[in-house]
Amino acid sequence: GFWTSVAGSPILGPRLLAYLKETMAAYPERLFLHVMLASAEMREAYESAGFPTFHDPSKAVQALAAMVWFGKSFAQSKEKFSTIMSSKRAISCKFDEQDAKQLLASAGIPMVADATASSADAVREAMAAFDGPVAMKILSQDILHKSDVGGVMLHISGPDEAAKAYDQIIDNVRRHRPDLNVQSVLISPMAGPGVDMILGGKMDPIFGPIVMVGLGGIHAELFQDVAFRHAPIDADEATAMIDQLKARALLDGMRGEEACDIKQLADAIVAMGQFVAANTDGLLSVEVNPIRVSARGCVGLDALIEVKEIGDE
Structure with a gap:
């Protein structure tokens, strides 16, 4: 009234x-x-x-x-x-990026293939598995924002350059975080062009399991163009989330660019919703940023999972 x-x-x-x-x-x-x-x-x-x-x-x-x-x-x-209990995973410890990627990949969310190395010589050997340039990132469950400590280097080509990049990353991290004894890096192929989105979820204290998608990468915090739903959802609702975004026009292709594979992105949203809804006991939040979407599908390039501490309600 x-x-x-x-x-x-x-x-x-x-x-x-x-x-x-x-x-x-x-x-x-x-x-x-x-x-x-x-x-x-x-x-x-x-x-x-x-x-x-x-x-x-x-x-x-x-x-x-x-x-x-x-x-x-x-x-x-x-x-x-x-119907989604098969998505339940062991959420009981801290995760580094590789752990998070493997867990989410097992839940049906496409993630980039990568390798790990803990020395310059190991990096040289690992580079044999990659045909083109790679990204190298510090690997530690105690470092959430790798760029802040100089822990990320991109477009690295060849074993010698990769070995130098490894030494530089380790030196950067030691200067920023002398309290940590970190030796490992994650090596991933540089992804092709596409639209960077963010895909995630969390346990909201009021509404329960929530799944989220939006414009990601460096634009996530700037534009805050996101859509939320109570998880789990089906493919139709996932597509509606994408349609809700202002970034939808980017996914359709602009100025002659190819349209992105919306169905693959919707499938990833559904999988994320199932993962969050099936892991309510231990999960606090999960984020894939960016998940790069193109005409060839979508692939997660970075992942972060936060879990409840033992004893938390």
């Missing part, structure tokens, strides 16, 4: 509230929201009686839409949760 200042009237307000209580009792399946200009005491009286109240009509409409959407999502999840 939209009551302007009527609900705040000391004469009409209590009468209106009594009438609305009777009406709500007669229609228990209906949802009643009210917009009013009233004192805090009067708004509290309405809310105590079960009527959400708002100052702004647009906020009331947004809240109603959100409630409808969450209602559909929760109903959908109950039907599907019994």
Whole structure:
């Protein structure tokens, strides 16, 4: 209802509230929201009686839409949760990037192939498995943001250059984090062109398992173009998440570029939703950023998993 200042009237307000209580009792399946200009005491009286109240009509409409959407999502999840328990994984320890990638790949999310090395000589040997330039990153469960400690080098070609890059990365990390004794690096092929997206999920304390997709890479924090759903979801809902994004136009191809494989991205979103929903006991959050999408499909280039500490509720 939209009551302007009527609900705040000391004469009409209590009468209106009594009438609305009777009406709500007669229609228990209906949802009643009210917009009013009233004192805090009067708004509290309405809310105590079960009527959400708002100052702004647009906020009331947004809240109603959100409630409808969450209602559909929760109903959908109950039907599907019994089919996804195969996605449950052992979430009980800290993960470095390689651990996270392997875990997510086993859950059906495409991840880039990589190798590890713990010395310059081992890096030279590992380079034999790669045909082109590679990315090298420090590998440690204690370093979440590798670029901040000089732990990332890109477009490395050949075993000699890779060995020098290894020494440089280790030196950078030791200067920034002298408390750590880190020796290992992760070696991955440089990915081809595409649109960098972010794919993730978390355990929300109110809404439970949530899956997220949005514009990723270096643009994730700048534009915050993301869509959320209660997990798990199906392919249709995953596609709707993609359609919700402003970045959807980039995925369709611009200025002669090839359109990206939307179906593969939607499948990855579904897999992420299943992974989050099946690991509610131990998971805090999971993030693949970027997941690069192109006409050839999609592949995760970096991954981060945060888990509950032992003893956390």
